[in-house]
Amino acid sequence: MLDQPADGEGADGVGLAGLGVGQGVGDARKASCLLEAGGSLYGLAFHLCWLGFDIEVLEPPELRTVLAELAAKMARAASSGEGL
Numbered sequence: 001m002l003d004q005p006a007d008g009e010g011a012d013g014v015g016l017a018g019l020g021v022g023q024g025v026g027d028a029r030k031a032s033c034l035l036e037a038g039g040s041l042y043g044l045a046f047h048l049c050w051l052g053f054d055i056e057v058l059e060p061p062e063l064r065t066v067l068a069e070l071a072a073k074m075a076r077a078a079s080s081g082e083g084l
Contacts, residue, residue: 042066045067048067049067049070
């Protein structure tokens, strides 16, 4: 689930059109859309981060694990070299 309407754009101006993004999901989530995608979990995780939206992973649970691994790596990279 992406916290962005299907016709919205990411942080870098990239739109969601053509990415397999569905329409808004439910009344409580009018500003959200459903993205159905396949392929490498690492590739998908990278792409989702690159888009710059807040996301909610509905499935697969393995994608949450990959995102957590990448988040830990990014946190280490962000703090490396502090105090130099």
